[in-house]
Amino acid sequence: DQQVKQNSPSLSVQEGRISILNCDYTNSMFDYFLWYKKYPAEGPTFLISISSIKDKNEDGRFTVFLNKSAKHLSLHIVPSQPGDSAVYFCAASSNPSYSGAGSYQLTFGKGTKLSVIP
Amino acid sequence: DSGVTQTPKHLITATGQRVTLRCSPRSGDLSVYWYQQSLDQGLQFLIQYYNGEERAKGNILERFSAQQFPDLHSELNLSSLELGDSALYFCASSPRDRGSYGYTFGSGTRLTVV
Numbered sequence: 001d002q003q004v005k006q007n008s009p010s011l012s013v014q015e016g017r018i019s020i021l022n023c024d025y026t027n028s029m030f031d032y033f034l035w036y037k038k039y040p041a042e043g044p045t046f047l048i049s050i051s052s053i054k055d056k057n058e059d060g061r062f063t064v065f066l067n068k069s070a071k072h073l074s075l076h077i078v079p080s081q082p083g084d085s086a087v088y089f090c091a092a093s094s095n096p097s098y099s100g101a102g103s104y105q106l107t108f109g110k111g112t113k114l115s116v117i118p
Numbered sequence: 119d120s121g122v123t124q125t126p127k128h129l130i131t132a133t134g135q136r137v138t139l140r141c142s143p144r145s146g147d148l149s150v151y152w153y154q155q156s157l158d159q160g161l162q163f164l165i166q167y168y169n170g171e172e173r174a175k176g177n178i179l180e181r182f183s184a185q186q187f188p189d190l191h192s193e194l195n196l197s198s199l200e201l202g203d204s205a206l207y208f209c210a211s212s213p214r215d216r217g218s219y220g221y222t223f224g225s226g227t228r229l230t231v232v
Contacts, residue, residue, distance in 0.1 A: 006160075009158075032218055032219065034220050036223075041225070042225050042226075043120060043122070043124075043208055043210075043223030043224050043225045043226050044161070044208070044223045045120070045223070046220050046221075046222075049219070049220060089160065089161065091220075093216070093217060093218040093219070094218075103174075103216070104166055104168075104173055104174040104215060104216050104217065105151055105163050105166055105174055105176070105216075105217050106151075106163075106217050106220070106221065107163070108153075108160045108161040108163075109160055110158070110159060110160035111160055111161075
């Protein structure tokens with residue numbers, strides 16, 4: 001049972017345009033969400049995060065939006081650059097008061113491969 | 119350099135063999151997490167250690183085991199290897215017993231079982 005889903009395995013975008021990567025989750029105990037970026041032959045690196053008390057967090061060209069009622073978050077990259085070409089993983093963590101299964105670690109989606117075309 | 123060191127970077131071995139993957143966490147981090155990334159799969163959580171003790175277990179096969187030593191480095195042991203165990207194995211670390219606010223990943227060990 002996948003608790004964090006990234007339904008688009010890949011996405012191609014022209015340089016300078018907006019990239020929108022989507023993520024859905026099912027566990028209502030998730031209250032902190034992160035995006036990681038992964039280049040080939042490297043480990044994932046942290047990109048941006050958002051707490052469930054917010055609906056938007058911005059860092060330069062990267063903005064994450066959270067819709068709690070829909071259990072959906074998205075990562076917007078504007079403008080997209082060729083160096084943004086990578087696999088993007090959505091991850092979620094649960095409320096610290098929750099001690100059930102999966103409460104200590106991050107749960108990741110399968111990733112979306114973004115290709116930014118020059 | 120993320121501060122999390124994984125060795126070796128690449129490993130090729132035969133079916134039925136046993137291998138050990140090593141991870142040194144970022145300085146000051148007490149938790150180590152092991153993940154497996156197979157083809158077309160996301161990051162599958164295997165196991166977490168916090169300050170030397172097992173804290174959480176995911177979809178880790180019985181043929182796999184791990185430990186964290188007093189100096190906080192961790193080893194993942196994979197035995198009776200099968201072709202399907204070929205994957206990227208990542209180690210990550212975090213300061214506390216929960217990874218709530220994110221981890222720092224190492225660059226991974228690519229295991230190929232032939």
